[in-house]
Amino acid sequence: MEERYDPKKVEPKWQKYWAEKNLFKTSTDESLKKFYCLEMFPYPSGKIHMGHVRNYAIGDVIARYKRMRGFSVLHPMGWDSFGLPAENAAIKHGVHPSKWTYENISYMKAQLNKLGLSYDWDREVTTCSPDYYRWNQWFFIKMLEKGLAYRKSSYVNWCPSCATVLANEQVIDSKCWRCDSVVVQKQLDQWFLRITHYAEELLAACDELKGWPEKVVVMQKNWIGKSRGAEVVFRVDGVDEDIRIFTTRPDTLFGATFICLSPPHRLAKRLVEDKAELEKITAHYGKIDEKIGLFTGHYAINPMNGEKIPIYVANFVLMEYGTGAIMSVPAHDQRDFEFAGKYGLPIRTVIKPENSAIAQKSGSAEGDTPEGSAEVQKINSTEGNTPPQSTSAVADFRTSELQSAFEDEGVLIDSGSFSGMKSADAKEAIIGYIEDKGLGRGVVNYKLRDWGISRQRYWGTPIPVVYCERCGIVPVPEKDLPVILPEDVKFTGKGGSPLHESATFLDVACPTCGGKARRETDTMDTFVDSSWYFMRYCIEKNDPAIGSKLTAKSAELEYWMPVDQYIGGVEHAVLHLLYSRFFTRVLRDLGITSCSEPFTNLLTQGMVIKDGAKMSKSKGNVVDPDYLIDRYGSDTSRLFSLFAAPPERDLDWSDKGVEGAFRFLSRLWNIVYGNLSRLKETGAQPLDKQAMSGISAAGKALVRKTHQTIKKVTYDIEKEYHFNTAIAALMELVNEMTSFEAKGPEDDRILRFAVEQALLLISPFTPHLAEELWSCLGNDPCILERRWPEWDEELAREEEIELVIQVNGKLRGKTMVPLGLSDEEIKKLALEDPKIKEIIGAGNIRKVIVVKGRLVNIVVG
């Protein structure tokens, strides 16, 4: 046993061997069932971090496991390589973003290979390569043709520090997701993708995402934010204008006592005389400080009752949601209530609680015991649905001394012919009424807004349009794609895109009239790149027929899509994952794929935590994967990151835990090398049931444990990918092998069987070690091409079980019993147990419950 476990010898050897054998090449055997396993591709920031190691270790186990189960597996990797850090590096260090990016890619690729990840590099995707981004441009032009891409001037989120526009999804707490600067609103001409066209479909299909974490589905639903309501037209008194408002509470229309316009609303400018005052309000637009308003001096007519109500401009009304104008019902909306209080506007109650008495009581019942309020409920329900009307209760709801708005639904009062209706019915009835009279209509609104993709940045996909002095916006013809990002630019960091400096890029002849034109200098949001990269992987990197395969249906895309298992961080719950669902539908409607939903199963892995915080450079609590691999090897690094926690949970880093993982692998290594000559001599013979007769009890036990482990590891991987418990089971088996003393050739055979099964089972987790030990036993290498082991239910079964005896649910005894006793026999055994007899004593046995193979519970009264 001279040979010690030294990953530095083992790991490079096998990495080289696999590469030479081209072992990770994607199978083209389309008769096999396919499995597309994908991990979110990294941004090439320089070096991989522990989060990557964890993410890719999870994916690699799945990919290797599925392959051993006989699937044809697609397991690719690539680089999300456009983005701001490259440009910042250019400004700071004077390196061209391209050089910086490709150097990082090459370093990180070597790191991934050192981890022994089973990627097919013939499908590598690099988004900053013209071969890739030309398709961004092609899709964009198709979307332009279909009206799914458009240009409009709008208020946008502007990060002053990054000097660029941000998507709503990139604004977190009014701050830039990248640099934390406070985002301001700025009016700009921008390109948008019409994701709202798919709002309803994206929402409805959320319910089909059975393989996604509930949490992510809920986040997507909330983000899309569907609400039903009505659009109602209010005439402006004395001015030939209409104000369209959106409300989800048409049942409160009679309670509207004023109107609020968003500051950018067209009519705000038209109706307000004092422009300086309007400016003040506009300055506070989009800020969450105080709510301020400005009376326009004009009135609107409530179409329901003809009443004249004042029109205000208010900073809190969003232009982007609904119509940019709201009706205010202070009695039934807390925000309106506060606004009305501040500006002395009337409050009119038009909804009362369905059961005023309850409201009164529960209002005063604060601090009551749960029993107390249950009683109130009970009394009310026995009273039926016509409780005595408390006149004072109604009066309370009408006074102007309300403490807060009553926001619940209820029964309409003071609402003309609709009085007495319940809110739900009244909504329908009022919508019907306004539709009949042409005063408005029922509508559905979404929080989801179109995706602004223009970025005033260099390192991204050029948006393929030109601006012609005569023809206006002209898309670049397909034959002229790709529009190549020029390299001859300067990085000053002085704001504005460096593309403005590139004359060769900027000046162009109009494709339509040949006249003078200027190229679009904005580039695309990098989230465009990642919205379809999973489809690009389906076709080999250098496939010459790529053009026909990405513009129409291809066998490759039809075979591989959708992704069967997607793995990545939860931080993309609404950004990348929603955009990808949108893009997949666009490509479907362009006839490129028949797939609507890109990711069948999604696993969102937890963060890597150390000392109570997420590992990050700024916190100074990072563990460098290079160091870890150098010290313990990749197998140990992979094993620990899979063992310390189930994949979806946060992983608490522990240096000691890593050592534990290394110790475990060393023990397995020592079992093989410590018994190598005998294990080799005995050879790999099948160990079936016939061979089992006449072997030692210890041998039988080890065979049993081996079969049990195969079963457990298989179950744990199949069900929820609980690798931590799978590894624990393997540790148990190794512990049992360690204490197993082989006393003859029969036992050697058994040990060899156990070892080989363990190596097959552990190979997806620690492929180098498995491969090394597998081949040193004299087996052919490439364990990945072996079949996953199967267990024999009969050999896995225990011969005896430990019967637990309970009395009144409390554990009172245990006894070994043979398998397969009848309930009656078990009952008898338990009742005859002297200790149990004593405990029961003179008690009266009321009932005996037998749970097969587990326990018996004696109920004594």
Place this chain on the structure above:
RNA sequence: GCCGGUGUGGUGGAACAGGCAGACGCGCCGGACUCAAAAUCCGGUUGGGGCAACCCAGUGAGAGUUCGAUUCUCUCCACCGGCACCA
């Protein structure tokens, strides 16, 4: 505020689908080996009580359903995450 998640030893985490709570790992304690240490190996390790066989308590708190609850139901508490002027 709304939505979602989590809560188990000293610690990371186990416990099929209501049936022995604490698998496996880490740490700690004891032992072997060693002049000694490290490494390795063996044993122990929820708390309290008892010489002991055993007994009592115990999965954030409180109730409920059940022969039996970490698991199901309700209320509450704490922490984490997401959204947040969306009319």
